Amino acid sequence: MNDHQPLAILRPHAEDAYADELVALAKADDRLRPPGWQLSPWSVVTYLLGGVLPDGTVIAPKYVGQRRLMEIAVATLATDRALLLLGIPGTAKTWVSEHLAAAISGDSTLLVQGTAGTAEESLRYGWNYARLLAEGPSEAALVPSPVYRAMRGGRLVRVEELTRMPSEVQDALVTILSEKVLPVPELDTEVAAVQGFNLIATANDRDRGINELSSALRRRFNTVVLPLPATPEEEMAIVARRVGELGSALALPDVPAAADEIRRVVTIFRELREGVTEDGRTSLKQPSGTLSTAEAISVVTNGLALAAHFGDGTLRATDIAGGIVGAVVRDPLHDEVAWREYLEGVVRERDGWGDFYDACRDLA
Numbered sequence: 322m323n324d325h326q327p328l329a330i331l332r333p334h335a336e337d338a339y340a341d342e343l344v345a346l347a348k349a350d351d352r353l354r355p356p357g358w359q360l361s362p363w364s365v366v367t368y369l370l371g372g373v374l375p376d377g378t379v380i381a382p383k384y385v386g387q388r389r390l391m392e393i394a395v396a397t398l399a400t401d402r403a404l405l406l407l408g409i410p411g412t413a414k415t416w417v418s419e420h421l422a423a424a425i426s427g428d429s430t431l432l433v434q435g436t437a438g439t440a441e442e443s444l445r446y447g448w449n450y451a452r453l454l455a456e457g458p459s460e461a462a463l464v465p466s467p468v469y470r471a472m473r474g475g476r477l478v479r480v481e482e483l484t485r486m487p488s489e490v491q492d493a494l495v496t497i498l499s500e501k502v503l504p505v506p507e508l509d510t511e512v513a514a515v516q517g518f519n520l521i522a523t524a525n526d527r528d529r530g531i532n533e534l535s536s537a538l539r540r541r542f543n544t545v546v547l548p549l550p551a552t553p554e555e556e557m558a559i560v561a562r563r564v565g566e567l568g569s570a571l572a573l574p575d576v577p578a579a580a581d582e583i584r585r586v587v588t589i590f591r592e593l594r595e596g597v598t599e600d601g602r603t604s605l606k607q608p609s610g611t612l613s614t615a616e617a618i619s620v621v622t623n624g625l626a627l628a629a630h631f632g633d634g635t636l637r638a639t640d641i642a643g644g645i646v647g648a649v650v651r652d653p654l655h656d657e658v659a660w661r662e663y664l665e666g667v668v669r670e671r672d673g674w675g676d677f678y679d680a681c682r683d684l685a
Contacts, residue, residue, distance in 0.1 A: 331570060334430060335383075335423035342368065343424065345378040355399045357475040357517015358425050362395045365424045369395075369417070383420045384413060385559050390545055391417075397543040398425060398477065403498050403520040405483070405539075408547035411613020414523040417547065418479045421521060426476040431467040435482035444468050444480075444493045445503060458507040468494075468520070472503060475517030483522040484531045491538055494520070498541035527611060549614065553599070556587050556614055563618045564625065571622075573629050579636045582624065585677060586617050586641055593649060593659070598667060605667070606659035610651045620644035642680035 336343065343359070346368055352361035360368065369391050371382030384391060397404045398421065406414040422429040433443050446469050452462035471478035483491060497503055501514040522542065524534075534542075550556035560583050568575075590612040592598050596605050610616070624640035632640060650656040668678045 329570075335419045336427055336429055339368075339381075339383075339420075339423070342378070342380050343427070345374055345376070346380065346424075349374045349376060349378075355517075357515070358399075359427045360424055362392075362399055365395045365421070366391050368424045369420055382562075384417055385550065385555055385562075386547070390547065393543070394421065394545045395425075397545070398519045398521070400543075401501070402543045403494075403522065403541055405542035405544045406521065406523045406547055407525065407544050409525050409527045409549070409613065410611050411615035412525075412547040412549055413614070414525070414547055415481060418481070418521045418523055422477040422479055426517065428476055429479070431471045431476060431478040433467050433478070433480045435480060435484070435486040437485060437487065439486045439490055441490050441493045442466065444490065444497075446505065460508065463505070463508070468497060469503060469512060471520075472497070472501075472512050472514040472518050475515040477518075478520050480520060480522040482524065484524040484526070484534065486532065488532045488535060491532065492535055495535075495537050495541065498538075549594070553584075553587055553591060556591065556617070557583055559614055560587060560617050560621060564621045567618070567622050568625055571626075573622075573625055579621065579625065582636045582638065582641050583617075583621055585638070585674070586620050586645060589645060589663075590614075590617050590648075592667070593663060603667060605663055606655075608649050608651065608656045608659045610648065610656070612648060616648045620648055638674075638677035639680040639683075642677060642684055646681060646684055 330337075346360055346364045350361050350364045352363045354361045358365075366388070367380055369382070369384045370388055372380050374380065394404055394406070394417070404421075406418055408414055419429045422431070433439070442464075443466055446466050447464040448458075449462050449464055452459070456462060465473075468478050468480075470476075480494075497514075498520065501518070503512040503514075505511055525531075550559060557580075561580070564579070564583070567573075588599060593605060593608055594612045596607045597603065598605065620641055621636075621644075623644045624636055627640040628634060628636045646660065649660050664678065664681055668674050668681070
């Protein structure tokens with residue numbers, strides 16, 4: 322590679338990756354747009370779910386699922402209530418929140434990442450302490466948070482993993498969401514949100530370290546629960562689409578005929594997730610992990626890298642076996658038993674799965 326050749330950004334922001342679609346939607350959009358919005362609610366839902374515009378522009382789907390859920394989410398953001406996207410890990414909460422911000426505000430970068438160590442300043446504001454000590458409290462010494470900047474600019478702000486934040490930090494949002502102001506007592510002033518401002522939070526209740534939302538904060542949100550894909554076909558379509566996008570971004574060589582192995586990964590994940598085989602005849606022990614669609618995408622993408630760089634260019638059972646075992650066996654005691662029973666009781670007996678069974682046995 323030429324040392325001077327610029328490298329592509331690994332993962333562009335949604336508003337950059339889909340800029341052409343957003344421009345086409347705005348040009349064709351003749352519906353009412355709420356103040357501060359780049360697109361009408363109808364066009365935002367079209368951007369999320371995909372479609373074909375009158376000029377022939379094809380809008381790729383970003384979310385595969387119930388249209389009504391996306392309509393509720395978008396309608397919520399057009400009101401004075403914030404939006405909480407709730408679901409187990411891997412249900413595309415972050416993905417949806419990013420694309421909502423890109424379509425509505427044209428900017429998905431105003432983001433607060435929630436962790437156990439997130440401080441209240443991340444939601445309100447901080448200080449440049451060198452200037453604070455030298456000059457005292459002033460607007461020049463204030464360091465605005467993404468929430469602060471969204472309020473001033475009339476844009477959406479995203480708060481990821483809200484329930485991972487300590488409860489006292491979460492509650493810093495109560496006044497912001499109810500009064501639409503952010504007090505700055507050190508300067509004897511406040512920041513008033515302008516039209517277009519709202520907040521999207523994501524949360525799940527399956528991981529450790531969860532801090533429940535107070536009733537006061539929960540009342541400020543309209544909650545939309547994002548489910549796992551309803552059918553195997555829907556989940557396979559999601560996996561295939563995202564794997565293709567990731568493969569292109571990572572510059573992986575094309576690996577043909579991946580559909581069979583995608584079907585196998587999705588089948589295994591769904592059966593173990595639900596605790597029963599797809600024909601309903603055999604009950605299964607459920608592993609401790611979520612075995613989400615996002616994990617299935619990761620397993621297949623890793624398999625593509627193996628097939629492209631260390632195999633013969635065709636995705637095979639040997640390329641995905643390690644990823645599946647790694648995703649399933651998280652707890653060496655409980656999960657190992659569940660996987661072993663599934664491997665011996667289901668995989669070994671299933672027609673056409675001999676190569677996968679042998680690959681898993683070789684790993685053991």
